[in-house]
Amino acid sequence: MTQTPTQTPPVPKLSKVEGLKERSNYLREPVATEILQDTNSFTEDATQILKFHGSYQQDNRDNRVKGQEKDYQFMLRTRSPGGFIPPQLYLTLDRLSGEYGNNTLRVTTRQGFQLHGILKKNLKATLAAIIKSMGSTLGACGDLNRNVMAPPAPFKNSQEYKYAWEYADNIADLLTPQTGAYYEIWLDGEKFVTGEENPEAVAARQRNDKGTNFEEKEEPIYGPNYMPRKFKCSVTVPGDNSVDLFSQDLSLVVITNNRGELEGFNVFAGGGLGRTHNKEETFPRLADAIGYVAKEDVYDLVKAIVATQRDNGDRTDRRHARMKYLLEDWGVDKFRTTVEGYFGKQIQPLKPLPEWKYLDFLGWQEQGDGKLFVGISIENGRVKDEGNLKLRSALREIVQKFQLPIRLTPHQNLIICDIAPGQKREIQQILDRSGVKMESELDPLVRYSMACPALPTCGLATTESERAMPGILERIRALLVKVGLSEEHFVVRMTGCPNGCARPYLAELGFVGRSPNVYQLWLGADPHQTRLAEPYIEKLDIQNLEATLEPLFVYFKKEQQKPEKSESFGDFCHRVGLEALRTFTATYESAPVTLELTNGHSASSFMGETIVETLSETPSETTAAVTKIRRRVTVRDDVYQRLKEIAVSQGKPVVELATEAIEAYLNANSDSQPS
Structure with a gap:
């Protein structure tokens, strides 16, 4: 009897970037060759490797001219564990921003500085100056450990905070790329020492237990392919969530005894916020509690977690390559067991922790x-x-x-x-x-807000963020005043794309760019960033901001719980749920004039009728006042009921839907109108 041969499953095809990393000779090429070429830009392959050196090639879209070469420039990002910037480095960065950049510095959400507007011809001089001023950009971008975060407050009398800063530095040392490419390219081979590495971290990096290291490789932990995607760490103290610890791939929480002596760390893993519109398999995720590790084992455990992601993360689909998807696919138990295999020990149960609080230390x-x-x-x-x-x-x-x-x-x-x-x-x-x-x-709205740079330089941005945010916050404040919530504030964050650099999915009110002037609206995160928001509206034209938010704020004012401390907007949205918000919004009846459009028109829902009013302003003959003349258009009750049902299903105010319907009709019939 002839046996049917077994089919060998096809080997998954690695992503293009995986091949680039492997051929780069540990991040040397093609950057080393192309930096010597008299061009304004790098090739696509070189730009991928350049990221590991801390730089993104960008195109200033404000300066695009049809038929001409793009306005290529470079963003440089510092690697500054715990956000520490010595005075000589700050003054150098300030000088470089004027000599070679766009006369600004930008503080990132990972406690680094970004320089924008650097030309290729000035890139080497800029990087060399940063390195010689006690700074570094190595690993600030790319598929490896990024800048390690820690609480920024310099509480010198707190042992917990001291441990957080110390171990942020040490974890950064442990996971620093060991390739000589950085100094070869930017300092012509001169190894400039910016600070002494922690001996325990150095020893742990070289120690090869349970398969965590590559033997006789230039990169003992990363190997020639580095990580499947970026890897983000933080170290914090109990109760201090200034670092947004649940958004990190790996977070360590300092645990001390009654005498303030360090005993170990609680470990959280699997957080991450990046996603892609219309790709439901991509999503933001909060980190899970993994357990507790004693201080003498912390470096080996960090290496074990890195090795688990390095060897098991998805290298075929970069959208599925972050460690959060490994946790989601495997579950915490399988992940923990795999990590323990590299670690060689069991991870202990989590130690008790107080409630987390967001702190900004202003x-x-x-x-x-x-x-x-x-x-x-x-x-x-x-x-x-x-x-x-x-x-x-x-x-x-x-x-x-x-x-x-x-x-x-x-x-x-x-x-x-x-x-x-x-x-x-x-x-x-x-x-x-x-x-x-x-x-x-x-204004507390401004104080607790964040926005990413987005346009004109970020290549991923589909709409504005940083430049739009001040005006958005002004409009939100005006609306809060209008509905009688003048003292209210909450966390607002905005990004120009779904990658989440300003962490909008942990905001009480989050705007995520979809297309020019259109945003996805997320609601309901905890004000202390321990709960994810949920998508409320898929496509919000920013012109409709007031019409969209007014019913939400009115509902909040009406139903807000007020114990000793008033319920926050995010907690309210989470408690009542998105369906209740949509239902209230669809049946919300505002004052006769609610939606002011740029062309001088408004629309409203009033006493069961949809009323469209044209507002014209004419000076009174007897006073300097302006008189508003209202012209109303009324629709049948059955039409209004249909509008209301559709509004509920789409999560839009009736006002907005009626305006869109009338506008669509007018646009469709504009050619048939008499001249």
Whole structure:
């Protein structure tokens, strides 16, 4: 009897980037060759490898001219564990932003600085200057461990915070790429030492237990293919969620004993926020609790988790390559068991933790060692001189005069550290005359908001974010005042694409770019960033912002629970649920005039009828006042009921749907109108 031969399953085809990494000779080529060429840009293959060196090639879309070469420029991102920036590095970055960049610095949501507008011909000089000023960009981008985050507040009398900063630095050392390519290309082979590495982390990096390392390789942990995708870590203290720990691939939480001595770390893994529109298999995910590890084993456990993702992460589909999908596909138990195989020990149960709180550390505060720090809010992280605000000049003057270090925050803000009490008055005077607002002067909506750069430089952006956010917040504040919630505030975040750089999926009100001036609207995250938001509207034209948000705010005002502390907007949306929000919105009846359009028209729902009003303004003959003349169009009740049903199913106000329907009819019949 002839046996049917067994079919060997086809070997999955690796993604293109996997081949580029393997052929790059540990991140050397084709960057090393192309940096010597007299061109304005790198090839597509080189741009992928360039990311590992901390740079993205970008095209300023504001400067595009049809038929001409794109306006190529480069973004550089610093690798600054815990957001620490020594004074000499800050002054160098400030100088480079003027000499080679666009005269701004940008604080990232991962506690680094970004320089924008660097030309290819100036890239090497810029990178060399950063390295020689105690900085680095190595691993700030690319498929490896990114900048390790930690709470930015310099509480020098807190052992927990000290441990968080120490281990953020040590984990960064442990997972730093070991390739010589970085120094060969940007410093012509000179190995410039920016700081002494932690000996325990160095020993752990070289230790090859249970298959965590590659033997006789230039990259002992990463190997020639590095990670399947980016890998993000944070270290924090119990209760301090300034780092958005649930959004990280790996988070460590410092655990101390009653004497303040470090005992170990709680471990969380599998968070990540990037996704793709219309690809339901991609989604944001919160990190899971994995367990507890003693301090003497923490480096080996980190390596075991990295090796688990390195060897099992999806290298065929980059949309499915983050560690969050491994956790989602396997479940926590299988993931933990696999990690333990690399670790060689069982992971212990999680230690008890207090509730998490979001903290931003703005204003003047005591460090605990007799010195002060001051947290400065930077709207959307952009350090610049513009109009009456001279933030860049103020920071340069303060750092030059007092030689003070800086810590960047995960909320795109900045803390000036180690201020002697006698320096406080002069520093505050510099900030005041430079137009820098203190925390008590900020609208809380602005204080707790974040936006990514998006247009014109980000190649992934489909619409505005940073440039649109100030106007959006003004409109939201005006609407809150209108409905009687003038004192209310919540976390608002915006991105120009679904990749989530400003972490909108952890916002109480999140805007995610879909197309020009159109956003997906997410609602219901916890104000302390421990719960994901949910998608409420798939496509919100930003012109319809007020019509969309007004019923939500009115419902919130009407049903908000008020125990000792009033219920937050995010908690309210989560409690009542999206369907209740959509139902209330669809049946919401505003005042006769609710939706002001740019062409001078408005629409509203009033007493069971859909009314469209044309507003014209004519000066009164007897006064200087303006009289508004209303012209109403009424529809039958049955038509209104159909509108209302569709509005409920689409999560839109009747007002908005009626306007869209009338507008579509007019556009469709515009050619048949008499001239």
